[in-house]
Amino acid sequence: MKRYDPQAIEDKWQAVWDETKLYAASDSDPREKYYYLVEFPYPSGDGLHVGHVRSYTALDIMARHKRMQGFNVLYPMGFDEFGLPTENYAIKHKIAPQAATAANVTTFTRQLKEIGFSFDWDRQVHTSDPSYYRWTQWIFLQLLQAGLAYQDEISINWCPFEKTGLANEEVVDGKHERCGTPVEKRFLKQWLLKITAYADRLIDDLKTVDYLDRISSQQINWIGRSHGAEITFKLRNVEGETDDRIAVGVYTTRPDTIFGATFLVVSPEVVKTWIDAGWKASDEVQNYVTNAMNKAELERQEEKVKTGVDTSIKALNPISGEEIPVWVADYVLGSYGTGAIMAVPAHDERDFEFAAKYKLPIVRVIDGGELPYSGPGKLVNSGDYDGLEGDPARHQIIEDLVAKDAGQGATKYKLRDWVFSRQHYWGEPIPIIHCPKCGVVPVPVNQLPVELPLVESYEPTDTGESPLAAMTDWVNVLCPKCESPAKRETDTMPNWAGSSWYYLRYADAHNDRAFADPEKLKQWTPVDLYNGGMEHTTLHLLYSRFWHKFLFDQGLVPTAEPYAARRSHGMILGPDGAKMSKSKGNVINPDAVIVKYGADSLRLYEMFMGPFDETTAWSDEHLSGVNRFLYRVWTLAQVLMSEGDRTVDPQAEVIQSEIFATEVDRATHKTLKKVHEDITAMHFNTAVSALMEYINFLNEPKRRASFVLAANRDLADRTIRSLVLMLAPFTPHIAEEIWQDLGEPESVHIQGWPKYDPELIKEDLVTIVVQVNGKLRANLVAPIEATEAELTDLAKADERVAKYLADGEIVKTVVVPRKLVNFVVKTS
């Protein structure tokens, strides 16, 4: 009997699939398209992670399943190559990032092929390839032209370890999310992209796509839209005079509490602009502001006790007419709203704390619970507005503010513009030339790509300039407009640039005249199903939606949203239940798993380990169970296929009847239905369970022996075929091998998916559960069409039930046809 040798058959078939380009998607195929996308990997030196495998296997199964159902499926793969780990590795080992990337891509490619994913390798995308980033640069120039890219001298998050500016999204807990270094503040001239211009659409259009709820809500949260009012308080300086240099509006979501505003708080950032404008601050205010501005984010966040200084400025409440003091305090952020608030200590916890500390008045204006009370309620102590409820009060006050020209309704967002400059070598050069005469000049499109020059040192500098600045040959150019000496922009793009549009390039990966042909975009986009990690929800996913919407507005892509559906896989933890990390030594290497068990086992285990979207810990023991299952499948296949020796083992007890065939076919079709539905719903773990149950059923010794009978030849044949077809999406190699052993000349992966026959799975007998007062007392088997009366009689007749009915009165009988009978009994 032929032995199961996973590694041998996997190598063999991978070579065949590669050579025959079995999974290449055709642009001219008239069948309905389906586009599955997984996040392309960053080719780090660590190699493929089992987390990649989980995501890629899931969509590989769906892609294979859809292909078998006759769809023209696109399931592409590429590499997100720019990024700091590669640069750091290159610096440390003194090799070019290009070389390090090439080596890592080779490893990743080998690993991906060894798992047998059905990617269309002809459409590979490499973000660091000039033929690709040419178009990344081109899109940037379109953004620039549309006024969505701009330069600004801003205080940015600066990572002192990697010596680069960071986007907000990359700062976690005041630390750089990748290297953990506390982030500092620096003032640098940076390129920014106006993602805030798309804030509303990025929220509102979520209604038009099918994203996992937690993904949508996380994006909505991150964008942080709130509705309120912007209110102008007239300011008077110490002398009681108005001063043009000091002015501020405040933003509040609770204009209804305006009578409770007992002071104003302005952020140090705003006060600094006053000082810069020439306003004379007291030494105390001056010091406080300087101090606060020098603090790193982390320090400011860590302060538990609020501090502040009275500026001696007075503000006039436009509604109540009251004069209140203006304070500066760093618990108010310069970067949100207007950078100033009206403090309502009675109804805001932070203001309450501050007022208590500095002995500022606290006035209740909303009827409700204990102070500080931030809930809803009727207005009190609010002059003419007393008695109004929150919503009408807010509307009325905003109306009155508008009438007095002292404010209006306003919508604010937490989302900030995307800091798009990095002071690093290993990224797309920003295609800009700075001319002393003409200013910012875009590199003419026909001169794209602006290629990264080879440099001697990739070390970032401390000056806030990228290493490219040292490349004078490259930096010094003539201005494309006036031909006077000019300099290239030396900052590069963040690593999120290339990934913001790569899914479009898959539609037309080799186009050198456009980022993609409009017809091909129409053919393939949008992505029908996109799967990726939750950690990209507020980074890559949001950025790429933004770019896509921009391209849509430019008429360059056919849809307003890039991804029709987005799903996310759960994290795989180490066997110890902790997040996998090199330092903890709990990293599972897929290569080792393949060497020991084979790729099919790896794939099947990752699907079986638990619900696809939930976090689960790795277990080698559970993996070996799946491996055993595949050996059982193999052995069973040998039995079902055995040709020459179809005699009965005289010792074996066999079933040789029509009932046997009916029973087997029914099991087959039930499994077909279950597996089909579970793949569609991404319930891969239960699909695998169903296959296991099916194998257990077929493998029962009596059945196994019966399959070998000459009379059951056809039954055995159709059973093994259905089994192999069902397994094909999950474990493509073993399925292909058995399919070939069945004498089939063509690949199993281009066969039609076997449809289940609803007639076949109809049962004529069902198990009826009999309960007394809701407690299970008996099971009985009854014909499926039995009436309520018949079921009641059958149930009453059962001695196990009768016992409980004897000493009481049946007050009610509940019958659910095909399912149960429940007697409600009252004992006297």
Added chain:
RNA sequence: GGGCGGGUGGUGGAAUGGUAUACACGGAGGACUUAAAAUUCUCUGCCGCAAGGAUUGUGGGUUCGACUCCCACCCCGCCUACCA
């Protein structure tokens, strides 16, 4: 503090109003073997010798019937956070 998940045997988990614990792991015992591994068979959530009983984080509710629906609370995970 806010948002989103989740809590079921020794373990991963199944069941979305109708037999709780499918499937798998682990464990126990048997067969095969000189032996071990592998394989294979039987048993295996808890208490109880058994009959039986209790049981899905806790407490309450709706229902003939609740892991499932509703209310309150406790715990865990992820995301986010002086966002006014």
